[in-house]
Amino acid sequence: MQDSSPFQYIAIDQISESKTNPRQTFDQAKLEELAASIRPHGLIQPIVVRPKEKGFEIVAGARRFRACQLAEEFSVPAHIKELNDAEAVEWQLVENSQRVDVHPYEEAQGFQRLLDVPGYDVAALVEKSGKSASHIYARLSLLQLIPTVAEAFVQERITASHANLIARLPQEHQAIAFENCWRKDWQDKEAHLLPAKHLSAWI
Template identity: 35%
Template sequence: MTVRKGGLGRGLDAMISETASKPRTTATATKKTVAPKEKKENSVLKVKLTQVEPNRKQPRKQFDEDALLELAESIKQFGVLQPLLVKQKGDYYEIIAGERRWRASKLAGIKEVPVIVKELTEQETVEISLIENIQRENLNPIEEAAAYRRLIDEFHLKQDVIAERVSKSRTAVTNSMRLLKLDERVQQMLIEEMISTGHARALLAIEDKESQYAAAVKVFDEKLNVRETEKLVKEFLNPIPKKEEKVRDTAQDLVYEQLEEKIKGIIGSKVAIRRKNNNKGKIEIEYYSQDELERIVELLESVR
């Protein structure tokens, strides 16, 4: 398929205008048959809401219920102010842009909605749906990444072409698609805004899925910022080895326990030896009353 450059990079309106003005020819068409078709394409029509269906492959999957209810209330008062962009598919119309308005209209109990009918290829439909949602910041990071991936896998577009279409840098498109490498549980946390895109990009460095998910949960539980997350990732990837003194602790625990018991037998109170590096440390003696403290002091003085 030949990729038409420009269009989306100049915005949704430019893409729609360009598509509308594109010449269409058929072998048997005459002026009498073409004219009504062109008039229909350039006109705003009123159609029954039941004749309109969403595009199941459109990039956006998540819709804010509260925002839909607010829009429904507005539609009850003023109607649908901006027509839906649709294409005809058999006996119904498939939404290209405007599914949120369609959903809100259903909530508002509207029977008819204004539409503009366009004849578009499947690729043009995906591109327009994608750019509309990006311009309105409707997509979550995973939905956006999945839309880019579809343009590559299904329509064989290059990343630089996609970047031009959506007016973003090639690096931004690449970084977006990298999020699809996240563990599915981490992707869901990103969708639900439990972690941010910055957190998610940092977590990508952890390839093991279980470790990556464990790190994501820690980020959420401890409310870590992105810089703290990057530090956490480094700790996951390069765990700090225990010091030699710590390795020897287990072997020496018994010796120190015996010393604690020996001192306890002399003083008659609980004793704890707190070890430090270089064979240093401190001895802690517990007492439970003023009388016992005075007894311990007298005992130590008698040693002098």
Template identity: 40%
Template sequence: MNDDVSKRRLGRGLAALIGEMDQSTPVGESPKAVSPDRMVPIEHISRNPRNPRRYFDESELQDLSSSIRQHGIVQPVVVRTVDGNFEIIAGERRWRAAQLAGLVEIPVIVRDVDDRTALEIAIVENVQRADLNPLEEALGYELLVAEHGYTQNDLGDIIGKSRSHVANSLRLLKLPNPVRDMLAAGDLSAGHARALVSTSDPAGLARTIVSKGMSVRDAERLAQNDIKAQTQPASMPKMDQKDSDTLALERTLSDALGLDVTINHRGSGGQVRISYKTLDQLEEICRLLERRS
């Protein structure tokens, strides 16, 4: 989905805010200045505690701080008023770097938005700029679902992503904390992590994947073998491992549906199993099948 379509889906008010913040600069060109509403003392500005972004690379902050010392802040921080002070809607990285640079005040754009819109903007801006790691993205989606009643379809429309992308992101939150930490640190990709969701020992398998430098395809084979061992009675002989084409097809269907899909061959036929946990997920499967009938 292109940026114009996703912004239209955001609604005119939110799209306008995103447009103000989306002042990207082509390589080789000087940054374009955006007019601020006012200058605000930096101590009167605080971060949004619900901003999904938690990790800020220290070396990148130092580089940005050096640039700010030399050129100032070209793109103002977008804020809203909260209890007489200002809370960041977008631009926390610039605010942090400005503090490192020793600035006493920074330029801001002030917008009057509620908690829900502030969270939407923070997530959309960071997702569009690929600033969130997969875990931060999933936690941001979870906040919109838990606190503001969004469905996965709603989130897909707002963020400009497919429903299956949202569903697959939320599946990562089923993982235990050690695996989440590896995901946040970049030791595991989202593809590695998704393969571990239904396994018996996600943390142990994650350590194996990292230590051996396994590809996503290798991680899927490892996870599939673990899942088969869970479901296969000890008295039964071990089934042959699935071939790479079958595993790839399982992954493709799982990603498309945002649900666990298992394929088992039986001679010239076989069985496709789609696992769901809620009636909403079942209804979504039915809608997808009806559209193709």
């Protein structure tokens, strides 16, 4: 989401990150690279913040903010927006949907946060995010993963293919599927995962 409104510089210690930001994982090496590019000339693309009781909360630009911290910048350029909680979540969802490196599980969590807001449904998400309904439903299905599997997926210890298959299993069978997804013959049995009656074929 682009913003051409005026910006101002805000001291880093006056800014805090948002707990509702869909992006919760950051590649440290890429942060270091971005920090290195910021040191000579500062941050070129402003972040977006909203006023809070104490200071400002990031609406968009957490990665840039963290890189500025690494670069030991005193302040960062920022657009200040008056947004309520629902509007902030919507902004975060749209901003992150335009980036290719957001993890699918975190994108799913972002979709669900908006669905929890009165007045939002999948049709509204399609309009706001520009994603298809099938994409949104596929992402939301990932939220059926049990915590152990979800954590492994976010940490990229299992593939998106594995996560999607396991998410479609009853939760009481997911732990067993997770344990078996590294088996050499597991790939050959993926087609039998979905109907619970086939679980005995690979457990």
